[in-house]
Each structure stands twice: as C-alpha cells, then as structure tokens.
Amino acid sequence: MYIEVRLYATLRRYYPSWIAGVSSVEVQPDSRVSDLLNTMKIDTAEVHIIMVNGISSTLDSALQEGDRVGLFPAVGGG
Amino acid sequence: MARNNSLEKLEKGEIPERYQRNIGTIGVVGQQKLLRGKVVIVGAGGLGGNIIELLARQGVGFIRVIDGDSFAVHNLNRQLLATEQNIGVNKAIAAVERIAAINSDIITEAIPQMLTKENAKELLADVDVVVDALDNIRDRLLLSQITRELGLPFVHGAIAGFTGQVTTLLPGDVGLERIYKKDSSGEKGIETQLGNPATTPALAAAIQCQEVVKLLTGIGEVLQNRLLYFDTEFNLFEVLTLK
Numbered sequence: 001m002y003i004e005v006r007l008y009a010t011l012r013r014y015y016p017s018w019i020a021g022v023s024s025v026e027v028q029p030d031s032r033v034s035d036l037l038n039t040m041k042i043d044t045a046e047v048h049i050i051m052v053n054g055i056s057s058t059l060d061s062a063l064q065e066g067d068r069v070g071l072f073p074a075v076g077g078g
Numbered sequence: 079m080a081r082n083n084s085l086e087k088l089e090k091g092e093i094p095e096r097y098q099r100n101i102g103t104i105g106v107v108g109q110q111k112l113l114r115g116k117v118v119i120v121g122a123g124g125l126g127g128n129i130i131e132l133l134a135r136q137g138v139g140f141i142r143v144i145d146g147d148s149f150a151v152h153n154l155n156r157q158l159l160a161t162e163q164n165i166g167v168n169k170a171i172a173a174v175e176r177i178a179a180i181n182s183d184i185i186t187e188a189i190p191q192m193l194t195k196e197n198a199k200e201l202l203a204d205v206d207v208v209v210d211a212l213d214n215i216r217d218r219l220l221l222s223q224i225t226r227e228l229g230l231p232f233v234h235g236a237i238a239g240f241t242g243q244v245t246t247l248l249p250g251d252v253g254l255e256r257i258y259k260k261d262s263s264g265e266k267g268i269e270t271q272l273g274n275p276a277t278t279p280a281l282a283a284a285i286q287c288q289e290v291v292k293l294l295t296g297i298g299e300v301l302q303n304r305l306l307y308f309d310t311e312f313n314l315f316e317v318l319t320l321k
Contacts, residue, residue: 009239009311010271020312049307049318055319056319057321074259075241075242076236076266076267076268077236077266078123078124078212
C-alpha cells in the first residue's frame with residue numbers, strides 16, 4: 001500500500017530529491033509508522049512528532065492505504 | 079500611576095490615545111483586561127525580545143521577565159533587545175528598560191536569574207499566563223511541568239531555521255512531553271544545525287503574543303490541544319491536533 005509522507009525541516013535531507021519534502025512511499029499492508037520509518041531508513045531518534053492525517057500518533061500507530069504521514073524533528077531554539 | 083489613569087479612562091468608555099488602534103480588535107473591555115493582566119516571560123532572547131516588545135505595545139499591565147543571561151554579539155542578528163551598546167548587559171534588565179521606554183502604563187519586574195527547579199514556583203507566582211521564550215528543550219520541559227503543577231496557562235513557542243511551533247496548554251492539560259520525547263531532556267533541537275535567523279523568532283513570538291491576548295481577553299480560540307507548526311521554507315502553516 002502507498003502512504004503519502006511529508007518530511008519537515010531537517011528530515012528532508014533523507015530524501016533531497018523529493019519536491020517540498022513530499023512523496024508517496026510503498027509499505028507492506030498492515031504496516032505501522034515504525035515499519036514506514038524502517039523502510040525509509042529514517043532514524044527514529046530524530047522524529048519527535050508523528051502526525052497521521054493531521055492527528056498526533058506514535059511509532060505503533062497502524063497505517064492504512066492513502067494515509068498522510070507528517071514527520072517532525074525537535075524544534076528547541078528561541 | 080499611568081496605568082490607573084488609563085484604566086479609569088477605559089472604565090468611563092474613553093480610549094487612551096496610545097490604545098486607539100487596539101480597540102477595534104479587542105474592544106474597551108478587552109483593553110481593560112489586558113491592563114489588568116499579569117504575564118511572566120521566561121527568556122528575553124530571540125523569542126522573548128519580540129514578545130516583550132509586542133505585549134508592551136499591546137498594553138499588558140504587568141510583565142515579569144526572567145533571564146540570567148547577558149547580551150553577546152551573536153545575539154544581534156535576532157534578539158530585538160540586543161544593541162551594539164548593551165553587549166554584556168543582563169537581558170531581563172534591558173527588557174524592563176525597553177518596556178519603560180515604550181509604555182509607562184506597565185508595571186515591570188526584572189529577574190536577572192535563570193529559572194531553576196528551586197526558584198521556579200516563587201518566580202512564576204501571582205501571574206495569569208506563563209510564556210515560554212526559552213532556548214532549549216530541557217528547560218522547556220521543566221517550565222511546562224512546574225506551570226502544570228501551579229495550574230497556570232502556558233504559551234509555548236520554539237524555533238529553528240525556517241521552522242517554528244506554538245501551542246497553548248491550559249490547566250490540567252498534558253505538558254510538552256506530547257511534543258518532545260521524554261528522553262530529550264538535556265538535548266537541543268535542530269537549531270544546532272539550522273541556527274536561529276532574524277525572522278523566525280519574530281514570527282513565532284507574534285503568534286505567541288496573540289495567544290496571550292486571547293487568553294487574557296477571552297476573545298477567540300487558543301491553540302489548546304493543537305500545535306501550530308510553520309515551515310516557511312515551503313510555505314507550510316499546519317495546525318496539528320495533539321492527542
């Protein structure tokens with residue numbers, strides 16, 4: 001199944017060719033967010049906020065075909 | 079006192095000239111609520127300098143500023159209160175001088191110390207809103223925890239590069255651990271890579287100030303259980319639902 005992934009800020013460096021940090025990623029059916037990150041080879045330590053269809057989620061959250069996943073690093077400056 | 083004069087005028091339905099352009103948005107009653115409002119701003123750097131400037135002009139009647147740090151040359155790119163003349167001066171002291179120059183209605187308190195576990199409850203006492211203008215995750219988690227214990231509204235903001243985020247926590251809400259991993263205590267965020275440019279703190283600070291105005295006046299909706307996240311490199315402004 002395909003998931004629409006949007007990478008924010010520094011996470012875009014994992015896929016610099018994606019336009020504006022957005023692309024579709026294929027994962028196995030019944031995948032969770034952690035499986036998506038494994039497929040994408042993104043270090044989970046770098047991901048502080050996970051959004052699935054605009055709602056905060058976790059590494060264990062189940063995914064469905066067509067879900068929109070946003071991955072956010074920690075922003076801490078002032 | 080100037081503040082009492084302004085309040086007396088507003089109670090009679092007269093508008094002090096300095097607040098004339100506020101009234102269409104917040105009304106006479108809203109301006110009275112702001113002048114009676116008490117806000118503590120923790121940090122007077124990139125976010126804090128802008129927040130202090132805007133809340134002073136908007137007419138929040140009591141502003142306490144906490145910051146034990148002094149201005150350095152590398153602050154000049156973004157910290158509104160930093161000037162070539164005040165390098166080495168404590169940021170909280172510079173903040174209250176700036177407020178006094180902008181709006182004599184405002185009662186100020188400068189606390190030239192860092193917020194710690196030991197002094198936090200005392201320094202956050204007797205205010206209506208706590209504003210997070212810190213520069214690291216560890217101190218933000220501490221501030222969020224203590225603010226929660228005190229049952230005070232808390233306006234969080236943070237920035238890095240083209241990116242920033244704002245949310246408001248009300249008494250009883252889950253703290254900033256919804257945004258930062260618990261094991262991130264002591265860590266810095268992506269600002270270590272992206273830096274803190276001039277414009278991003280101003281953008282986040284303005285949104286934080288609007289949260290403060292809404293909290294004090296009761297106008298509109300605050301970002302409770304929501305995180306406004308902007309990433310202007312690609313013109314993204316997202317309002318995310320926090321569970």
